[in-house]
Amino acid sequence: MSAFAALNGSSSGPGVFDDVEVVDDVPGIEEEDQEDLDEQDEQDEVLAYEQFSDEEGAPYMTQATEREVIKTKESPRTPYSQSSALPTKSKFMPDDDNLVICEDHIIVGLKVREFILINGQCKVTIQRGAVKINNIHYYVASPDKPITIISSQSQSLPTISSTQVLDRSVGIKDDVNKENSHLFTSTYKSIVKIENLYTGLENISSYHPPLKRFFHNRAIANDEVLTDYERLFKTYSFEIVLRDSFSPGLYLDKSWINSINSITEKAVSEHNSKVIMVIGNKNSGKSTFAKSLLNNMILSSNSETKVSYLELDPGQSEYSIPYSLSLTCHDKPTIGINISNDIDNNECLRHYYGFTTPQGNPEQYIRIIKALITGYNNSHKPKGYPLIINTPGWIKGLGKEILCTLSKIIEPTCMVLMSSSQDTESPDNVDILSGLTYDDLELVQGTFQTSRYSPAQIRLFNKAAYFHSRSLMCYDFQSTLSAFSPFKISYETEDSDDGFQGVNLTSIINIDEEEIDLSDLPLILEATVMGIYLIEHEQFELIKNKRKRHSSNNSIPFYLSAKDYDDLLNFSSPDFVYLGLCMVHSINVEEEYMNIYIPPHNQEKIRDLVLLQGFKMLLVRGEGEIPNPEYFDRRILSQREEEMRVLKKAKKDGKKNVKISSIPYVTFEAVSKLGGSSKPRKNVLRRGHLR
Template identity: 40%
Template sequence: MSAYAALKDTSSIASIFHEAEDGEDTDIVRYELNSSDEEAEIPTIVDTNSIRASSAPKVSYKPSNSISHSRFIPSSENLIFGEDEVIIGLKVNEFVVLNGQCELNVQRGAVLMNNHHYMFAEPIYYKIFAPASQSLPVISSTQVLDRSIGIQDTMTPENSHLFNSDYKSVIVLRNFHTGAENIGEYYSPFKRLLYSKLIFDESDEIGDYEKLFFRYSFEIILRDRGFNALYLDRPWSATIERLGHSMNKQQLPKVIMIIGNKNSGKSTASKAILNTLLLRGDSPVSYLELDPGQPEFSYPYSLSLREITKPVFGMCLPSSSSCSIENTVEHYFGFSSPIHEPKQYIRIIKSLIKSYRKLHALKGNHLVINTPGWIRGYGKEILMEVTQIVNPDFLLLLTSSLDKDHPDNLEILQNLHYQNLDILPGIFNTSKYSPSQIRNFSKLLYFHQLEAEKFDFNGHILDSSPFRISYETVNSVETFTGVSSFTMLNFDVGKDFNYEDIVLMMDSTIVGVYLVDAEVHHTIKNYRHPSTLHNTLPLYLNSSQFVAIVGGNDSQGILYMGLSMIHSINRTLNYLNMYMPCQNSDKIKSLIEHGYTVYLVRGEGEIPSSEILNSTLLIKQISSQSAKSNIIPVPYPYVSFEKKSRIGGIWKIRRNVKRRAYQ
């Protein structure tokens, strides 16, 4: 079988223009558990004795299970617009729903974030990155627990009129422009994903107060526009609070692991526990990201162990300032689900747990583990092995039934290893965006980052020069430096392997980049497959050999440098044109100078279609063709400008069409 045939035969490798990855049918309408629109009242939480505990005082308002907009009536008194910030005065029972990017500071009293995290007035700004792909943050007024803990109200000429008995809490929201707000102009399907004034169309009815937010990187949702807000009800809040108290900083570090089906709220629960510990003062806290499909704390298609030092509200950004870069351990897995390479998945987990015990646990860091939503069939077998490796102190199961003896729960928990168990009702909210779209969002953020929390979507990625790096061939000198070999996961060379297909395997793909030192390289290089018949091609290293020696290895001589897009291959001069974040390319250049060699490995990752074509140039060429009625002078890969007729041309497949004859 040729490599190209193998590509077509591998279910995990899809077309570069096929947005719905991993066999997901995004057009199917599903009924989700616990997704009823019934207006059920939620009991409020009770006071606790914790000073910095995430859940704190009792609040008197009782919003429904589904919150879509703020309970706040704006006026010239309670909403003050400044040059770069907005001051908000909240009365009893009032809350605001945030959309976009901002920095939050409590100026007077205290507030609850998401009805759980207790935050009081002090000179600290909390960064919030809230895209519409997730439930939006809710900030509500609440009573102060204890002023002796160091509450520092900040009265200014702008907010002094809010320091009276009518107002319970005063907050300020400050602009936090990362550049990600321009992603909708770069890729039109993400127009409404992150707040900017461009999310509104000319046909939209825009309120006067909504227009006032056009100058900011955020807005307050003042009416129902189809958003979901994050509200942790009593079962969640009480359980998370109790788990936080159980993970005492003075004791040995504890491990808590969250499991559940897809869309059950695992990431929400993981971040809520993480923020509970951080707001209490248990900094840093370790976070193990084991979900390669929709990771927040890892690069796309990667698994990671990170040390978190600041609370994460909303989505965690790539290279966020909340994460300690020095104590991060990450490995390229290559797929969006453990099903594609389960042995390698377990191998990486063992390596990450070893790193936690060696680097983090000795400092007293608690560990929070987020897991994928594949918990049945072979996914259950993987889960059993993971719990055997970790043996968590606390296992949190998110499910549709709170009865431990329910058949579904018994099936999930059977043969799992853990010390203590908690069961919570899952939050089965489905995002407006499909998993493949969320992955594309993560990829775009990754490849367009300039530095920590800064992104560039003003120009197309193809407007900049690629990173050029040489690759080794059979004719290379002994002292060669650059790309030593290429590997495609789950593919080993057979007798009928056509080396010409290596170009198809590499061209226009996303790859993981590893650097190995001279000692490790010496043990690997003899396993590579050279071909004297094709001396212009890169050398190939079998997947089995790469995984055994490099993938998941925590050796100091092996460094995972993140992802790169292979733009093109020059077989005449033997080099690759690649795109990656500039800070990554600078590190790679430096390490190559110090004797490291580059190894490239490919999984299922696709390049988002918006990165392949420069739409501006394309439109200019199309316009030029229409004006001159001649052939376009510049060829574009993957693009045809020939008009297709219906007969013998391209037909659009219609799905789920029910005709009378079929009934």
């Protein structure tokens, strides 16, 4: 996920936020936030992203790549511009007249040039006039068309500003009622209603405390430092940001608006399936620009023409499930973050990649993208859908070679380069564009602004949101998955019947066959995240004879080598259906079944496709790390705290022989620091090590 983009005050010119004062200190929360950041800095992924701003997956570089990085860092470069006046709070002062407070919603009257920053989850309805969201998306009053906003501090916050009605003939429906009638005066230009929206995402802090401010959560704020109006928002699923926040508001400047409108006009009006590919360095604003362009195209066509979106960043993708690459189709704008990435959509194509960077398996990465482009050309392009492609920020060394290959495969009609320089002849731009294939070039001023959450934290959230999804816009973070019974499914072995239904074979990407002792296969697969492929029966028969089995233990699952997986899996064939992800809890070798966790709707798909239609099932593992909170149920900690209170009271009362529970492999006592640090590092690989 790219960093905040195109905020006001860039080098292209001033905007309405130039008079906003930036305050560095936010009373009551700065110390806790600093502790969160300090703790996360210990993680290897953060160190890699900070040290190698241009390289994807830096800890796993080859020696040749390492030398190139050193050379790049020694070369002089033009730094990205940073806005000097970011809108870190609303330009709106609530009072008894312009703010109507109701039980489950509020109504806000906006005067000329006023705007609000929205943090949290809500539904927004324009009741009078028109507004602009993020200074580009134009919405008019329509009481029956609420706008869903899922706003997270992992990104810049949406802004809603008053604006002039451009054309009343387009069907503006002002909604005058008892609650807002006093706002229908010349004083207020726009009126918006903001309603509560609870999806369960607001409870992410109980699942993983370091994400306590990922979504609006006033319960953690100190009441003593809140104003009366700020304290009011503790009862809502959202807040209007009234003081300077760590996450600035998203407000596109004129240069971005002009570029987006120009590309949109060509793509929507000409109906010739334009392909727009967005490239640039890490944190240059690619994802924000691509999403803004997607929203603009949808709104400009009045949802008459859908827009295709190809997400090529497997590590921090917003329109794809973790470890996957996806081609999705959209007819509704996304304001804030996109969370509905695993809902049934017949026009969505996706495949399991298994890694968080293209470097994990470059050949497989390119194969999957070829298949997705073929799917677009065969299904989406004939319908006139334009295509937007968001790329990773790895544009040096091997990353540049992959980018050149992809541009030849995709052949974009418009290449959007997020750059610090608007001169096509600048050394940086010439270096990036050399070897790329495209028709037209659009240079856009890149904006560098790092997120308060690291890539590792965002990846953890994406995986947790996937597995804790219960239905559309409904999540359960009240407990870990271990609090629920897993989905029990048998796996096929040498002794299974011919008509076996269940897991037919397993595979592990990037590990040679001779590196695996099949006796250890259950241990390798347990406690991992794996991809689920369903294979049509006839196609499975072609793969069947490639399966490996243990020489003496017939209770071990069948195994397909990484080479055979690469050779036999046809990503372009409809006979291979990528269902999604599963989390392997455990494998019972004696009774030959697996305990897995999968979202509820995928359980129904397995029953339908496997039990009723005869599809065969393949589980494949890539990196497959389970989110850390799943390893430790916080109820255990709560129980321990209660036991310690009982023990303390017993000692005070002179009681002896009071026992407390003992948990295998878990200690609650403080551990001595080794080398001055008690914080472990995971998956440490030195530069010379190959993945």
